[in-house]
Amino acid sequence: MHHFNYVDGRLHCEGVPLEDIAREVGTPTYVYSTATLERHYKVLSEAFDGSKYLIAYSVKACGNIGVVSTLAKLGAGADVVSGGELAKALHAGIPAEKIVFSGVGKTRAELTAALEAGIHQFNVESFPEMERLNEIAMSLGKKAPIAFRVNPHVDAGGHANISTGGAEHKFGIAWHEAGEMYAQAAAMEGINPVGVDVHIGSQIMDVEPMRIAFEKVVTLVRELREQGINIQRMDLGGGLGIPYSPKDNPDSPAKYAQMIREVKQGIDVQLILEPGRMIAGNAGVMLANVEYVKERDGRTFVILDSGMNDLARPALYDATHEINLLNEPAADASLKPVDIVGPVCETTDRFEEARPMPPLKQDDKIAFMSAGAYGAVLSSQYNARPLAAEVIVNGDSYSVVRPRPSYEDIIALENQPSWIE
Numbered sequence: 224m225h226h227f228n229y230v231d232g233r234l235h236c237e238g239v240p241l242e243d244i245a246r247e248v249g250t251p252t253y254v255y256s257t258a259t260l261e262r263h264y265k266v267l268s269e270a271f272d273g274s275k276y277l278i279a280y281s282v283k284a285c286g287n288i289g290v291v292s293t294l295a296k297l298g299a300g301a302d303v304v305s306g307g308e309l310a311k312a313l314h315a316g317i318p319a320e321k322i323v324f325s326g327v328g329k330t331r332a333e334l335t336a337a338l339e340a341g342i343h344q345f346n347v348e349s350f351p352e353m354e355r356l357n358e359i360a361m362s363l364g365k366k367a368p369i370a371f372r373v374n375p376h377v378d379a380g381g382h383a384n385i386s387t388g389g390a391e392h393k394f395g396i397a398w399h400e401a402g403e404m405y406a407q408a409a410a411m412e413g414i415n416p417v418g419v420d421v422h423i424g425s426q427i428m429d430v431e432p433m434r435i436a437f438e439k440v441v442t443l444v445r446e447l448r449e450q451g452i453n454i455q456r457m458d459l460g461g462g463l464g465i466p467y468s469p470k471d472n473p474d475s476p477a478k479y480a481q482m483i484r485e486v487k488q489g490i491d492v493q494l495i496l497e498p499g500r501m502i503a504g505n506a507g508v509m510l511a512n513v514e515y516v517k518e519r520d521g522r523t524f525v526i527l528d529s530g531m532n533d534l535a536r537p538a539l540y541d542a543t544h545e546i547n548l549l550n551e552p553a554a555d556a557s558l559k560p561v562d563i564v565g566p567v568c569e570t571t572d573r574f575e576e577a578r579p580m581p582p583l584k585q586d587d588k589i590a591f592m593s594a595g596a597y598g599a600v601l602s603s604q605y606n607a608r609p610l611a612a613e614v615i616v617n618g619d620s621y622s623v624v625r626p627r628p629s630y631e632d633i634i635a636l637e638n639q640p641s642w643i644e
């Protein structure tokens with residue numbers, strides 16, 4: 224469910240025609256919908272009403288401060304994977320007590336910053352990381368609340384590049400080593416083992432593989448408690464998929480929540496969830512302008528002013544996005560297969576091949592739908608192309624939450640070496 228719809232033939236985000244944003248802010252531009260973000264957050268939080276839970280929004284899906292502060296206002300926590308995301312989450316108004324820190328490669332500086340901030344939980348992914356965290360915590364006179372991220376050896380399906388729960392993946396500690404690792408953690412002065420964490424991948428369409436992983440977590444929590452380790456939290460990660468096209472039929476957030484309630488029955492823990500895509504994915508679109516329509520060798524190339532540097536998912540994950548014209552085409556418009564490409568000098572700068580599209584001409588504006596998650600965050604200034612602007616809509620108004628940098632802004636980030644006059 225989202226709030227991007229045609230009204231009188233013009234594609235709107237809530238009450239704002241996207242054409243207005245394209246005209247006033249330019250393209251390429253990401254546009255997020257407050258009502259959609261709120262709706263997704265509420266669907267999940269209402270499903271857990273009455274139990275102890277923390278929804279720690281995965282900042283890496285869409286870290287714009289406009290988006291994160293919107294979720295902070297609803298009471299969301301944050302799952303961060305770097306010191307930069309920690310700083311942004313705190314700045315956006317997420318209290319440290321609602322922040323969990325994930326990731327396999329946390330540096331000393333990142334661990335120190337998170338300890339000093341007093342975050343809710345470190346999701347530790349290896350023994351050396353725990354030793355490092357222990358040392359830093361002791362030197363600061365603190366005790367770090369941790370969960371081990373366990374690798375449940377479950378294949379959840381989905382694209383190979385976003386699966387994380389198999390033995391061949393770098394994530395987490397081995398399932399069979401968990402008992403021993405927790406025992407060692409409990410003996411460390413700077414470590415307080417409080418939870419068990421799992422995250423098996425992203426864009427998972429079916430909740431059943433998750434159920435298998437989560438049941439393993441419940442079993443582990445029970446075993447650890449018997450071992451005398453007081454586990455109080457179960458962090459079930461993120462990963463629920465969203466529809467990118469009408470053909471996609473992911474299990475609903477309600478079904479996901481129901482499955483979790485079933486798995487968690489009879490065990491008193493704080494539940495932590497780390498949804499990213501499910502919150503932000505369908506809450507954002509990317510606007511682009513058609514620069515040229517080029518016919519060659521029997522093909523039609525629609526060349527946009529946005530490229531793989533702005534929206535990397537097609538180049539990175541073979542992903543496709545629904546594409547809507549900002550001006551609704553006639554219902555009987557004939558569709559013709561075209562290649563939708565960007566201006567970047569790379570062959571992979573291609574959004575889709577032979578996509579059936581209604582007639583398109585220079586300066587038509589289009590929207591890549593479902594671009595809110597892993598969209599703007601993955602963008603770069605490759606080819607010295609300014610980062611896309613970002614806008615958030617709320618009802619009839621909108622706010623530019625990341626202006627497009629000027630060439631001067633881009634150049635100001637760099638210097639000539641001191642020896643060149």
Ligand SMILES: *Cc1c(COP(=O)(O)O)cnc(C)c1O
Nearest residue numbers: 281325425461462497498499500
């Ligand atoms: C990426 C990530 C998430 C969010 O995944 P989604 O598929 O966007 O819900 C949650 N937890 C961890 C540890 C992650 O790396």
